[in-house]
Amino acid sequence: MSALAQHPPHGERPARLTVSYAAIKRGTLWLLGASSGLALIEPSPYEIVFLLALFVFALTGIRFSQKLLPLAVLLLGYNIGGIFSLIPWMGDGDAVRFTAVSVYLMITAVFIAGIMSQDAAGRLETLRRGYLFAAWVAGFAALLGYFDVAGLGSTFTLYGRASGTFKDPNVLGPYLALPIVYVLQRILTGQVGMLRGLITLSVPLAALFFTFSRGAWGVLVVSAALMVVLTFLTAPDAARRARIVTMSIAALVAMFAALLVALSFEEIRSVFDARASLNQDYDQGVTGRFGNQLRAIPMLLDAPNGFGPLQFRWIFNQADPHNVYINAFASYGWLGGLSWVSLMVATCYVGWRVVFRPGPTQLHAIAIWSVLFVTILQGFQIDSDHWRHLYMLLGLIWGLAALGPGGSGGEERP
Numbered sequence: 293m294s295a296l297a298q299h300p301p302h303g304e305r306p307a308r309l310t311v312s313y314a315a316i317k318r319g320t321l322w323l324l325g326a327s328s329g330l331a332l333i334e335p336s337p338y339e340i341v342f343l344l345a346l347f348v349f350a351l352t353g354i355r356f357s358q359k360l361l362p363l364a365v366l367l368l369g370y371n372i373g374g375i376f377s378l379i380p381w382m383g384d385g386d387a388v389r390f391t392a393v394s395v396y397l398m399i400t401a402v403f404i405a406g407i408m409s410q411d412a413a414g415r416l417e418t419l420r421r422g423y424l425f426a427a428w429v430a431g432f433a434a435l436l437g438y439f440d441v442a443g444l445g446s447t448f449t450l451y452g453r454a455s456g457t458f459k460d461p462n463v464l465g466p467y468l469a470l471p472i473v474y475v476l477q478r479i480l481t482g483q484v485g486m487l488r489g490l491i492t493l494s495v496p497l498a499a500l501f502f503t504f505s506r507g508a509w510g511v512l513v514v515s516a517a518l519m520v521v522l523t524f525l526t527a528p529d530a531a532r533r534a535r536i537v538t539m540s541i542a543a544l545v546a547m548f549a550a551l552l553v554a555l556s557f558e559e560i561r562s563v564f565d566a567r568a569s570l571n572q573d574y575d576q577g578v579t580g581r582f583g584n585q586l587r588a589i590p591m592l593l594d595a596p597n598g599f600g601p602l603q604f605r606w607i608f609n610q611a612d613p614h615n616v617y618i619n620a621f622a623s624y625g626w627l628g629g630l631s632w633v634s635l636m637v638a639t640c641y642v643g644w645r646v647v648f649r650p651g652p653t654q655l656h657a658i659a660i661w662s663v664l665f666v667t668i669l670q671g672f673q674i675d676s677d678h679w680r681h682l683y684m685l686l687g688l689i690w691g692l693a694a695l696g697p698g699g700s701g702g703e704e705r706p
Contacts, residue, residue, distance in 0.1 A: 313352055314411070314414075316348060317348055317349060317352060317415075318414065318415065318418045320341070320344055320345040320348045320349075321345065321407075321415055321418045321419050321422065322418050322419070322421060322422040322425075323341045323344070323345070323422065324338070324341050324342060324345050324419070324422065325418070325419040325420070325421070325422025325423040325424075325425070325426060326422040326423075326425045326426050326429075327340075327341045327422075327426065328422075328423060328426050328467075328680055328681060328684065329423075329426030329427060329429055329430035329456075329457055329458075329467065330426070330429070330430075330457050331457060331458045331459060331463070331680070332457050332458070332459060338680055339396070342400055342403075345403075346399075346403060349403070349406075349407055354403070354406045354407060354409070355406065355409040355410065356402075356405075356406045356409075357406075357409060357694040359690075359693065359694035360402065360405050360406065360690055360691070360694050362635075362638050363401065363402065363405055363635070363638075363639075363686070363687075363690040364402050366631045366632075366634055366635040366638065367398040367401060367402065367631070367635065368398070369627055369628070369630075369631035370394070370398070370620070370624055370627075370628045370631040370632050370635065371391075371394055371395050371398050371624075371628070372627060372628075373598075373624040373625045373626070373627030373628025373629070373631060374391050374394050374395075374601060374623060374624040374625075374628050375391060376597055376625055376627065377597050377598045377599075377600050377601060377623060377624055377625045377628065378391045378600065378601050379597075380597075380600060381600045381601065381603065384600075384601075384602070386602055387600060387601040387602050387603070388601075390601045390602050390623070390678075391601050393678055394624075394677070394678070397678065397680065397683045398683075400680070400683050400684065400687065401683040401684070401686045401687040401690075402687065403687065404683075404684055404687025404688060404691060405686075405687040405688070405690040405691035405694065406691065407691065408687075408688065408691025408692055408694070408695065409691070409694065409695070412652075412653050412691070412692065412695060413652040413653050413656070416653060416656040416688070417656075419684075419688075420471075420474055420656070423470065423471055423474075424471045424474070424475070424492070424496075427467070427468050427471040427472075427495075427496040428495050428496065429457065430456040430457045430458065430464060430467070430468070430496075430499065431456060431468060431495040431496040431498065431499030431500075432456075432495055432499075433448045433456040433457050434448055434449075434454035434455065434456030434457075434461075434464060434499035434502060434503070435454065435495065435498060435499055435502065436448055437449040437454055437455065437456065438453075438454040438499075438502045449461075452563065453502070453503055453504045453505070453563075454499055454502035454503050454504075455503070456499060461503035461504065461505050461508075462503070462505045462507060462508065462674060463679060464499070464500075464503050464505075464508075465500050465503035465505035465507065465508020465509070465511070465512075466505075466507065466508050466511050466667060466670065466676075466679070466681075467679075467681050468496045468497075468499060468500040468508070468512075469500070469508065469511045469512045469515050469663050469666075469667075470515075470659065470660070470663045470681070470685070471496055472493060472496050472497055472500065472512060472516070473512075473515050473516055473519050473659050473662055473663055474659045475489055475492050475493050476489070476493070476516055476519065476520075476543060477519055477523055477655060477658070477659050479539055479543060480520065480523055480535065480536045480539045480540060480543075481523065481532070481535075481536070481655065482532075482535060486539065486542060486543070486546075489543075490543075490546055497547070497550075500512060501551075501554065504563055504564065504567040505567075506567060506568065507670055507673050507674055510666075510670070511663070511666050511667060511670055514666045514669075515662045515663045515665075515666045516662075518662040518665065518666065519658055519659055519662040520536065520540050522647055522658045522661075522662060523536055523655070523658055524536045524537070526647070526648065526650075526654060526658065581611065581614045584608040584609070584611055584613070585613060585614070585615050585618050587608070588604065588607075588608065588613065588618055588622060589618070591607075592618070592621045592622060592629075595625075596625060596626045597625045597626075598621055598622050598623055598624060598625040598626070598628070598629070599622045599623070600623070601623045601624075602623065603622070603623070604618075604619065604622045604623065612675055613675060614673065614674055614675060615671070615672055615673070615674075615675070616632070616671035616672075616674065616675050616676045616677050617629070617632065617633060617671060617672065619675050619677060620632035620633070620677065623677075632677070635686075636668050636671070639664070639668065639686060639689060639690070640665065640668065642689065642690060642693035643661045643664060643665060643689050643693070644661075645693065646661065646689065646692050646693045647661050651695075653692055653695070656688075656692070657689070657692050660685055660688050660689060660692075661689060663685065664682075664685040664686070664689055667679075667682055667685065
């Protein structure tokens with residue numbers, strides 16, 4: 293008996309080795325989530341950690357289900373369109389880098405989808421924890437910048453709005469939506485207490501508010517509402533549904549009270565009033581955001597290869613499209629534009645299916661899909677095609693959709 297314990301049968305690996313492999317893989321996933329909020333420098337730490345994760349999982353094996361083919365094929369079509377569109381602009385360094393980043397992000401989405409095939413619940417939980425850590429780091433930096441602590445305002449703000457470890461407050465805000473929705477869901481389902489949950493929410497929620505991003509506010513409100521509805525509809529019994537209703541009301545009251553306190557300061561209230569207005573100067577007129585979009589559509593109908601990566605801004609008063617769907621046709625041509633629209637439609641199909649599939653990953657799927665669905669809609673208002681967290685969410689939803697009945701994934705392999 294002791295000999296067998298010391299010398300496992302041929303073909304079997306010691307339990308300690310199996311555990312170490314799983315720990316290494318989860319550790320790299322935690323680092324991937326934890327580095328996702330550092331985007332002030334390029335290449336960012338996320339790019340470096342992703343290469344590490346890719347190396348680790350390549351060594352230990354990744355299973356790619358045939359159900360991931362639509363994701364891979366549509367992203368490939370999107371990027372092939374971008375490469376064709378780039379050909380006339382090969383001398384433009386910014387356009388070349390833009391296209392290379394698009395290809396890289398495609399790889400991240402497919403990789404993340406593939407790793408969900410094993411230990412899905414454990415890997416999701418690891419990524420959630422890493423992402424929450426990143427949200428606290430980015431959010432804390434945003435608050436330090438907004439209040440100009442130690443002169444950090446010039447580093448962590450943009451135009452008086454909190455940007456934290458991101459270059460743009462309009463990206464920081466949507467990035468923070470997922471960890472906030474996750475924590476709210478855990479409060480509703482009793483996984484954490486109200487007090488602990490509100491403390492955990494405090495920094496990311498305050499940072500999102502101080503981005504003064506209308507899009508981010510909308511993403512958070514609609515995502516949170518959608519999460520509450522889906523969590524309520526999929527709750528297993530009346531007692532849990534009652535808790536969800538009670539905790540939702542309590543959390544809403546707490547956040548409304550915090551909002552009133554924030555708006556009691558004149559400086560904050562004045563910026564809030566200006567940003568909350570739907571009539572911004574840069575949106576109006578023929579040369580405003582929406583005017584440029586309308587003028588671009590007939591031009592793109594006559595341009596199968598688009599305008600070229602990042603060329604929209606040189607045609608329309610140095611302004612970006614501020615619409616990911618128009619940008620898809622402008623920067624990736626007809627092939628890229630049709631591929632992106634098809635991917636979003638297909639994602640909506642698999643996303644709405646996966647949230648109603650019972651299993652150990654269902655609550656994760658609800659939180660992720662609530663944010664991803666609203667982010668897909670937000671694409672009509674902003675260029676989100678280079679958001680790292682968007683590709684992470686795409687990979688997670690497609691990876692969960694590829695799981696078999698029960699939605700747990702296969703066993704972790706040594």
